Amino acid sequence: MNASWKNLRADFPILDQRINGQPLVYLDNAATTQKPRCVIDALVRYYERDNANVHRGIHTLSIRATAAYEAARERSAKFLNAGSPAEIVFTAGTTDSINLVAHAWGDENLKKGDVILLTEMEHHSNMVPWQLLARRTGAKLRYLPIVPGDTGLLDLDQLSSVLTPEVKIFAFTHVSNTLGVINPAADLCAAAKKVGALTVIDAAQSAGHLPLDTRAIGCDFLAVSGHKMCGPTGVGVLYGRAPLLDNMPPYRGGGSMISSVEYFESKWAPAPAKFEAGTPNIADVIGLATAMDYLDGLGREAIARHDEKLAAHAYARMATEVPGIRMLGPAQHRSGVISFALPGAHAHDVVTLADRDGIALRGGHHCNQPLMRKLGLPSTARASFYLYNTEAEIERLIASLQKIQKFFAE
Amino acid sequence: MNASWKNLRADFPILDQRINGQPLVYLDNAATTQKPRCVIDALVRYYERDNANVHRGIHTLSIRATAAYEAARERSAKFLNAGSPAEIVFTAGTTDSINLVAHAWGDENLKKGDVILLTEMEHHSNMVPWQLLARRTGAKLRYLPIVPGDTGLLDLDQLSSVLTPEVKIFAFTHVSNTLGVINPAADLCAAAKKVGALTVIDAAQSAGHLPLDTRAIGCDFLAVSGHKMCGPTGVGVLYGRAPLLDNMPPYRGGGSMISSVEYFESKWAPAPAKFEAGTPNIADVIGLATAMDYLDGLGREAIARHDEKLAAHAYARMATEVPGIRMLGPAQHRSGVISFALPGAHAHDVVTLADRDGIALRGGHHCNQPLMRKLGLPSTARASFYLYNTEAEIERLIASLQKIQKFFAE
Amino acid sequence: MHDLTDLYQTVILDHNRRPRNYRVLPTANRVGSGNNPLCGDEVTIYVELDGDRIKDVTFQGSGCAISQASASLMTLNLKGRTIPEAEAIAGDVLKLITSGDVKDDEFSDLSALAGVHQFPARIKCATLSWHAALNAVHGEPAPATTEKTSD
Amino acid sequence: MHDLTDLYQTVILDHNRRPRNYRVLPTANRVGSGNNPLCGDEVTIYVELDGDRIKDVTFQGSGCAISQASASLMTLNLKGRTIPEAEAIAGDVLKLITSGDVKDDEFSDLSALAGVHQFPARIKCATLSWHAALNAVHGEPAPATTEKTSD
Numbered sequence A, B: 001m002n003a004s005w006k007n008l009r010a011d012f013p014i015l016d017q018r019i020n021g022q023p024l025v026y027l028d029n030a031a032t033t034q035k036p037r038c039v040i041d042a043l044v045r046y047y048e049r050d051n052a053n054v055h056r057g058i059h060t061l062s063i064r065a066t067a068a069y070e071a072a073r074e075r076s077a078k079f080l081n082a083g084s085p086a087e088i089v090f091t092a093g094t095t096d097s098i099n100l101v102a103h104a105w106g107d108e109n110l111k112k113g114d115v116i117l118l119t120e121m122e123h124h125s126n127m128v129p130w131q132l133l134a135r136r137t138g139a140k141l142r143y144l145p146i147v148p149g150d151t152g153l154l155d156l157d158q159l160s161s162v163l164t165p166e167v168k169i170f171a172f173t174h175v176s177n178t179l180g181v182i183n184p185a186a187d188l189c190a191a192a193k194k195v196g197a198l199t200v201i202d203a204a205q206s207a208g209h210l211p212l213d214t215r216a217i218g219c220d221f222l223a224v225s226g227h228k229m230c231g232p233t234g235v236g237v238l239y240g241r242a243p244l245l246d247n248m249p250p251y252r253g254g255g256s257m258i259s260s261v262e263y264f265e266s267k268w269a270p271a272p273a274k275f276e277a278g279t280p281n282i283a284d285v286i287g288l289a290t291a292m293d294y295l296d297g298l299g300r301e302a303i304a305r306h307d308e309k310l311a312a313h314a315y316a317r318m319a320t321e322v323p324g325i326r327m328l329g330p331a332q333h334r335s336g337v338i339s340f341a342l343p344g345a346h347a348h349d350v351v352t353l354a355d356r357d358g359i360a361l362r363g364g365h366h367c368n369q370p371l372m373r374k375l376g377l378p379s380t381a382r383a384s385f386y387l388y389n390t391e392a393e394i395e396r397l398i399a400s401l402q403k404i405q406k407f408f409a410e
Numbered sequence C, D: 001m002h003d004l005t006d007l008y009q010t011v012i013l014d015h016n017r018r019p020r021n022y023r024v025l026p027t028a029n030r031v032g033s034g035n036n037p038l039c040g041d042e043v044t045i046y047v048e049l050d051g052d053r054i055k056d057v058t059f060q061g062s063g064c065a066i067s068q069a070s071a072s073l074m075t076l077n078l079k080g081r082t083i084p085e086a087e088a089i090a091g092d093v094l095k096l097i098t099s100g101d102v103k104d105d106e107f108s109d110l111s112a113l114a115g116v117h118q119f120p121a122r123i124k125c126a127t128l129s130w131h132a133a134l135n136a137v138h139g140e141p142a143p144a145t146t147e148k149t150s151d
């Protein structure tokens, strides 16, 4: 892997195209990121040379596929600084990872009177699985609020009043996909530990964007999507501390997750196999490991600095050069995600008009309906930056937003 | 798509390699099939040109990705002759599809005293999810036996005594992954309908191998793995009749499966979106649709004839030219899967030795532990044929098996 | 082709800026609502039905220019119509939005919606209020949604 | 390199064909079992422990040539040893199987297992009976498994 910041855009074949006659400016990275050539090549290489089912095979291709699949598990453990590869479960993505915890841990351990604590800025994927779990078990949901206003920061002054001993599990996002807020994950985990609550971190927007050390953070579970960190679609990771995974019942039943099967009962394999029923997404797991290599080649510290610098720059420029714009999230110390609202121009119209200028934005509720209601906005437009974005692209965004504003003001 | 039987092997890049000095003979198709170049190219094209998150996007890439993703749903509906694309749910594979039905349909509809009917030849993936469901609901499992002996055919004489009105759901495999038996799916569904039982067909070994018409078969649910039919790993299909899907609660919660979310409760989107929480496996869904085009280009009737002819030929040759071999499954009217046991040579040794000759076989219990116990075998070796296999490869298999037998007899 | 002014015609921009009949209708005896769960658009339609005739129709809601303008145009075009007439007009407009084919010039202002079909991601914005209006007129209690709802 | 005779050495083929001590041990006071869930190998080890010493050891089970031969060799090499001696031998053999390094010629017949390391898919076949034997000697009730078990 010889990723380098110089000529980095050339690593991403998709960026080299025109949209509506203009060079593509891809600013929808919070939805999904683009893939470097090395990740695409890893998929091709796998299918052209090594493709076979894993684990149960003794022939050469199967040995190769199994070795690559398990090497990806070790790579992921290193990427997240897990205690061992056995703490890495491959899933279909963040949503799947969170549902796994809610089912396998939650159904067994929650009961009426228990509380599931979330925050007001959670993505639907870190809210609906807990609503469903609450319905199944009789546990209650509770929310840590955000402070009034548009910074969207968590109201940490209220933490001690909501994080009470009835809280059995505290699930929160590391980075907000709408506000760009970076939450103090280690502090929240330490506070949860004090009341005996487990922690689940939604790292969809932080894995691949910031350094991410599960042991330093001290979380119990952490969920990741490959497609949001230069990896393929359809693959993700659940990190879980070994003693927890070891004691959880399985989620899905099927091949490979068993130790022995009889017609009327079965015994489970140990974690992580216990949670990986059926043929796994072998090629994409291997592609994800390649993405991890790529990101670490650039350095996650450097990526975080790059994103934050672009976002702070864009935030400042937009706030001053687009009159009347409403900016969400903090002005600094943030991730690369910026949501905003233009007076008189609905987010969908903003996105359609920006697309005419070759700029890919997202508009809507960003799977944050309750948060949007709280902010009093039906929707926002969102620009989200990643490693291949540039200051020149921010200039094109500003120019486009100014044009759009004029279009609707006329 | 201009797939053609002539030069078909050239469509599969992986086949053009040597294993231990010998040209690869890939006979592990029941575990996973190889991928034609067009499927690999579809993935590359997607990541190089169109990659974006689907559904919620308004910009050009997202429109392209959404259109391709939904076109794949229409393609899948056509492939399975579903009533409408809304009857197609994309999943991670057969195992995931079956777990979805067991959870979303089963938890809601089964109670103590109800019976789940399976057959003795089910794969762990069509057995363990039902064992888990039985545990959750108090329903009981029951099995339709196979006839004594090695053909492995279902004992249809016993059907009426096990398929009683307490049976609420009858889940069975269309084609056995160990025996090569093709079950009379339409007859079984008709019989189930008479007692009011729903049917779930495990089509892992039939989709992409035989013509498959859900409406002609008359099943309620049908589960498919992409990777076993020339498609990518990590993607599958659940077909479900619309009125059933419409009335089922969701399985996983998260983005895209909702109609509205509030902090304490949510409403679900209609099927199929209700069952596709989170970012789907977009690239692989598109790759799967390409695989369907490829298979239909060759013709599934023709593929079934090809597989059956090879299997019958191999069965006959093995039975006569490898003295003492124990052949499982029927001699004819079968799929391309052949399991066998060599006296004095354990299946693992057979597979390791065949691999030295460049031949990829599988050895073990094939995720059929209870069936193997019933047959009195700890394991078998398995050769499974698919569209790219040839009679010349069968000659190499026979020669290798004869050599192996000698090796252990010496 | 695909020119932005195809989508944002003057008529649309005008109706977006000054939506007609944007208010609650106190005399309404039918209400229909609609939402697009994927992007959050919401609309409520108020109808005063006098026998077979739509005596008055108004709307409220939030959404993009296309959805606001389409709802505004809808109120102007359905007011005073009988139910069968309204159904026929709605049918023609829905066809127009998805195909872009303007049948003849019987649609005056409504033909401004013809450009929408070139923007597949925006079609649902334009059709939502029409579905919600039909629901109101038919006394359908479930909200119209671009995706149908269940819970 | 990777030659088949590395894996299937004459010693191995011989022990597979005529496994030594393949029987239930009526005088056993310790039993250990092991299985490989991925491929279905199963082994049971019977040990007669006399104080600190393995007075006798036998096995039964099903599995490939490697696993049968390895179990057979295990019984020959552990019989008569003290527990610490058995632990040391087992430790060396497990290292030998995974690394292929023959320390010196203190291993006579056991060095036949050195070729296994070149066949990663077969390493578990060779190690299973040794783990099960250690379990028996240590009075560990859970079966040894190549994957550890839970339920």
Ligand SMILES: Cc1ncc(COP(=O)(O)O)c(C=O)c1O
Residues within 6 Å of the ligand: A255, A277, A278, A279, A280, B030, B031, B093, B094, B095, B096, B123, B125, B126, B173, B175, B176, B177, B202, B204, B205, B225, B227, B367
């Ligand atoms: C008959 C049968 N059912 C189910 C499965 C499970 O499929 P998957 O592992 O793709 O989920 C397989 C394959 O392993 C199979 O052969």
Ligand SMILES: Cc1ncc(COP(=O)(O)O)c(C=O)c1O
Residues within 6 Å of the ligand: A030, A031, A093, A094, A095, A096, A123, A125, A126, A173, A175, A176, A177, A202, A204, A205, A225, A367, B255, B277, B278, B279, B280
């Ligand atoms: C904060 C956050 N959590 C969870 C998710 C869900 O991730 P996925 O759709 O990959 O499962 C997303 C992305 O959509 C997200 O931004």
